Amino acid sequence: MKKLMHILFLSCLKATELIEKKIYFKLSIREIWQLKVHKSMCQACTNYEKQSYLIEKAISHMENIQSDKIEIDVESFKKSILGKLKQ
Amino acid sequence: MTVVETPDLSVLVEQYAGDLYKRAFFKVSDSEMAKDLVQDTFMAAAEKISTFKGESTPKTWLFSILNNKIIDYYRAKVVRPYHYNTQSFSNFFTEEGDWRPEKKPGNWNEDEGHLLDDAEFNVTLKMCLDALPAKWSLSIKLKYLMEKESEEICQELGVSTTNFWQIMHRAKLQLRDCLDSNWHRKI
Incomplete structure (x- = not known):
């Protein structure tokens, strides 16, 4: 029974794979439908999809916030570059 | 005809070394490597400065040189062949493909904008x-930090498109799990 369900409506492994595939490529009609039915029955994969999109967004968003952090002595770094350029 | 003034490199170092370093550090997560990349950028700029046409601002020009240096850096790190097998999913899924009970994604209950x-x-x-692991983070870094198209990344890594989303799938599972245990469970 379970096997049949997996074949018809995907295993969680396959469902999460399609969730990732969807981000980069187009799914077939069959895949779209299978994923939809799977999610309607599976809270874990529904959560996974939400969090996956959130992670996507967060990664592209990260640069804007982190870029003001700097942990080196900029002045001496500039001097060392200028020194190298003169060689 | 307008004469393009050749920018003075030492002024550029003064103005942009800090910003270039920040960008490089963000992309390679290694301070020494970031410094080397910025230094290489200025060395390359010194060689090419006579050909600088003023079609872009000196800042854009420098950042594009840096970007190429960063891409070269990642390209050198790519190890082929790119191994991928379903075994590596066994941390998260049972043999039948169900979530392992302790790995089932719960609800994060988070306000996205705030997060x-x-x-x-x-x-x-x-x-x-x-x-x-380097091989997974590489594809993520190429994708987001280099803003590359999926097809381009596949070429760069020498993987098929199928392989690519499977790699991203594996990486995402790991990433989600890491966030779940290090950030989410804390609150």
Whole structure:
């Protein structure tokens, strides 16, 4: 029974794979439908999809916030570059 | 005809070395490597400065040189062949493909807008990204940090498109799990 369900409506492994595939490529009609039915029955994969999109967004968003952090002595770094350029 | 003034490199170092370093550090997560990349950028700029046409600002020009240096850096790190097998999913899924009970994604109950600007969340995310095995984080870095198209990344890594989303799938599972245990469970 379970096997049949997996074949018809995907295993969680396959469902999460399609969730990732969807981000980069187009799914077939069959895949779209299978994923939809799977999610309607599976809270874990529904959560996974939400969090996956959130992670996507967060990664592209990260640069804007982190870029003001700097942990080196900029002045001496500039001097060392200028020194190298003169060689 | 307008005469393009050749920019003075030492002025450019003064003005942009800090910004270039920040960008490089963000992309390679290694201070020494970031410094080397910025230094290489200025060395390359010194060689090419006579050909600088003023079609872009000196700043854009320098950043594009840096970007190429960063891409070269990642390209050199790519190890072929790119191994991928379903075995590596066994941490998360049973043999039948069901979630392992302890790995089932729960609800994060988070307000998305708030989360994206949450400093602690972002620090954890960065940490989790850096903790990924090189071969997975590489595809993520090429994708987001280099803003490359999926097809381009596949070419660069020498993988098929199928392989690519499977790699991203594996990486995402790991990343989600890392965030779940290091950030989410804390609150």
